[in-house]
Amino acid sequence: MPYGMEDVKLDNRVRTGSNVLDSMLDGGYEIDVITTIYGPAGAGKTVLCLLCSIHVARSGKKVVYVDSEGGFSLERFKQVCSSMSQDYKKILDNIIFLKPTSFAEQKKSFEKLKDIVNDRIGLIVVDGWSSAKARTYMKSI
DSSP: OOOOGGGTBSSSEEOOSOHHHHHHTTTSEETTSOOOOOOSTTSSHHHHHHHHHHHHHTTTOEEEEEESSSOOOHHHHHHHHHHTTOOHHHHHTTEEEEOOOSHHHHHHHHHHHHHHOSTTEEEEEEEOHHHHHHHHHHHHO
């Protein structure tokens, strides 16, 4: 099946990159809504972020990926792209990475978003927001 923008957006939804999840979510993640994915470490939260990011980026839209935990793995990204028959280098061309390591840096990253968000941005992923906040809090006590 060809992957054009029609495969990314459907009835105010952004497809997840998984047909099973899309079916469960009535077509994918809602547009213009904050969707929170939570669970224990190793549950697959980052993989869900990668799947959706790859799906949107391959359509030609830009993805802003905020990696607060440093959990982004290029090797894992290559594996997921390969399993979707995608060239990871072409996909990476459409992903903008922000890697804040503290809550203060994370705040600056969100301020940058105001300047870069436009109609070319198809998805914003914040991977590990609570972790950065927790680390900052723990350092302060």
